[in-house]
Amino acid sequence: MSEQVDSHDQKDKSQQTQKRMIGEHFDKLARAKEDGKKVVYTFVPGNVTELLGALDLLPVLPEINALQSGMRKRSAGYIAEAEKAGHSEDVCTYVKCDVGMQKSGNIGPTGTKLPDPDLLLLSYTGCFTFMKWFEILKQEYNCPVVMLHVPYQTEGNITPEMRDYVTSQLERNVIPALEKVAGKKLDRDALAHRMQLSAKAEEDLVAVWESAKHRPSPIDGYFGGVYYVGPIFSSFRGSEDAVTYYRELREEVEQRVREGRGPMTPDGEQKQEKYRLVVEGPPNWTSFHDFWRMFSKEGATVVSSTYTRVGGLYDTGFRHDYRRPIDSLADYCLGCYTNLGLPTRLDLLERYIKDYQADGFLVNSVKSCNSFSVGQLLMLRKLEERTGVPGGFIESDLVDPRYFGKANIENRIQSFLQVLEARRGKGPGDPLPKRSEGKRALTLIDDQKAGGLP
């Protein structure tokens, strides 16, 4: 979820809005200490941004900083810095990138220094690494941590007990800890108002996602998608700014649909939609544009992806609800993609493949992320069985450029797309091998003399 939109040739109104929002947020962070504002570091999955906003606390999201560092080609240096400090090569590279950035002066994506945290809000939603990450930051910054433990959805549903467990933590631990840092009581009306704003933005975001059901899809739901989820996954959920951004974005996307236009890419509008894909797993950030081009130049559009759901699964019907704010915050945390068991993830992917009429399904398995990668091969096989849609598998990493083998990844993507083409039964001037092939094969085998081969 990139907060910086700088790649699109043509700057739409929404992009300008997003850029302004991000700029203002980082300016606020840079001035936080002099303005007397308090800062809370937290994670994208299971973030409770409305609570922070209602208490006038400023969020910092280390994951977003790490991916931004990856895109800005800083991550290799930061990772080296963290490894120098003793972190193993096998540690999640978001963590190392964040630690390295902190050790290098903590300069954020817009070039301003990030303030130290006054509190670490550890929302745990299926990723063990989050706990270790904030354990490390606790030592680095010497500040308190409050944990929100979200139970895993083993059975694929949220039970009343699970919800109670989360709400009681919110009421008993999280809100008091936030109030203490903020120096004031939570205004429940302000929270409810923010929830209303969240739901509005969520409604528009879902419309943007689902616009990809059109042919051609007006958006790329993975590479473009990470830009679209940026504001709502990070600091802006529950803000007027987010409502404005998503309204503008939705209008632009609906306009594209009316005009029958394809998605924007780093090289302008994608003219051809040859393949519709569903992608599972996070993207690579260090070669993000190269990676994107491997798809866009082949006419492959990602119509839906699970990574763009890590900060909230709004297209299964969930909305933040101002009438029951704390309960709905609990449901939000419990429903994060990383908190779902394999069967639920499978059902979701199957639904995406069918609803978005995908030609293929691709896994990008990242070395850093166990919580994403575990079970992905099994998912691939199961989805092939259930949908008959071919699956592909590539491997890279989040922000460690050493794990992005361009030639190898490109080879696999091209092979995968050619497989889709061949299995579809028609190619660019290349008909599917005919039934008569068996006969030809015999001719060839009998012909032992012809240069030796069969």
Added chain:
Amino acid sequence: MRCVLGIDLGSTTTKAVMIDESGRMLGKGITNSRSNYEVACAVARIEAHTAARFDMLERALSYDPSAKAWLVPLREAFRFELFLDDLVDLRATIATNLEGSPYADNKALARAVTSVLDSVQENAADLFVAGAPRRSDFFRDIAGALFVAEAESLARVGVVPFESLVGLYDRAILEVETRLRPRDTKSLLLRAVARSVKMPELDGTSAQQHQRMVQMLEHAVCEATKEQILEIAVVGTGYGRQTLPFPKEAVRSEILCHGRGAHRVFPGTRTVLDIGGQDTKAIQVDDHGVVTSFQMNDRCAAGCGRYLGYIADELGLGLHELGPLALSAKKAIKVNSTCTVFAGAELRERLSLGQRREDILAGLHRAIILRAMSLLARSGGVKTEFTFTGGVCNNAMATKVLRELVDENYGTDIQLNIHPDSIYMGALGAGLFALDALAGDIPPLPAFVRDTRMEAT
């Protein structure tokens, strides 16, 4: 004659397969990929053309059953003529380089080089007789081995330093092997006819028989080279495919090509394993040979063909000698790392521990195949009929271990296919894709093919 060409630009070797419109394979060619794919591509193509001419020659002689025996020495003589042409180029290149070097006035060096090259020429003749043990068919390898041997013996008696001689060779060979010379197949064949009838295999035949044979062969050569071979479509695959100016529609992934090639040769194939120079691929195909899924190694080339190459270099052996040596092992030492970079270190460490060379090699082969087994499992396992392709399937130890591990993991009912020409499966698959194109719109030929339609000039 209209035909199509499939070219597989591998990291180690470049292969070409020529197929006629009816799907019949006319010829195949192979060369080392050098540092220049364009030349490698052209050479492999020319080799495939040559093979096609030999095929036509054989057909032109088919009326006389006794003529078959003459084709063996003729093929050897043909290769020797090619070798001699390359050697002339090498000689000239070394002379030019020497002239422009600081050693231009070093008469002793000039004399020594001439003497080495003379010996290379003389000794090479023994390598081009039927059944002669040639480690490789590539000029670089044959000439290099002879040159180094000769340079060593001259250096030993103190004539000139070994490094000076080999330095001249190393520089010149790069130029010679990346220089593309048109091949006049007909006149080369006629020269080969003249040479072959003097070859030892044909001792004991009378002068009259010779005379008759020469006439018959010359006539057949004229017949076989009369018809023009016209390439209509070319499809490229393999690692170097992106570096050549192939039009987009004339490029196919090697995964699709290996799957299709293997399925063409063994139509029952459902699983294909390809171990090439720098990657290993596990491929599943349907009953049409169309790929349904695949897995390949990530950016690290551990356990691929190049790994065996380094091991062979480290032991001072030819690549083809590794398998037989490993087969003579009494036990397989457990090797966990198949890292190509550390191959030498791993080997030396184990040797220093007193472990036997063949036992270590057995362990290394097992480690490679275990890695491939993991990719196979990830791609969906091994199905009823399984075909092994790529350069590594020429290694008897690799195929033996594969058989064992397939039996162990998937049962003994799996049919395992290994064709002696498995290395050409990718090029064959590419050729079949080119053939498809004939049915539809004909794709434009890659520029390098258009520009170098040089066969039979």
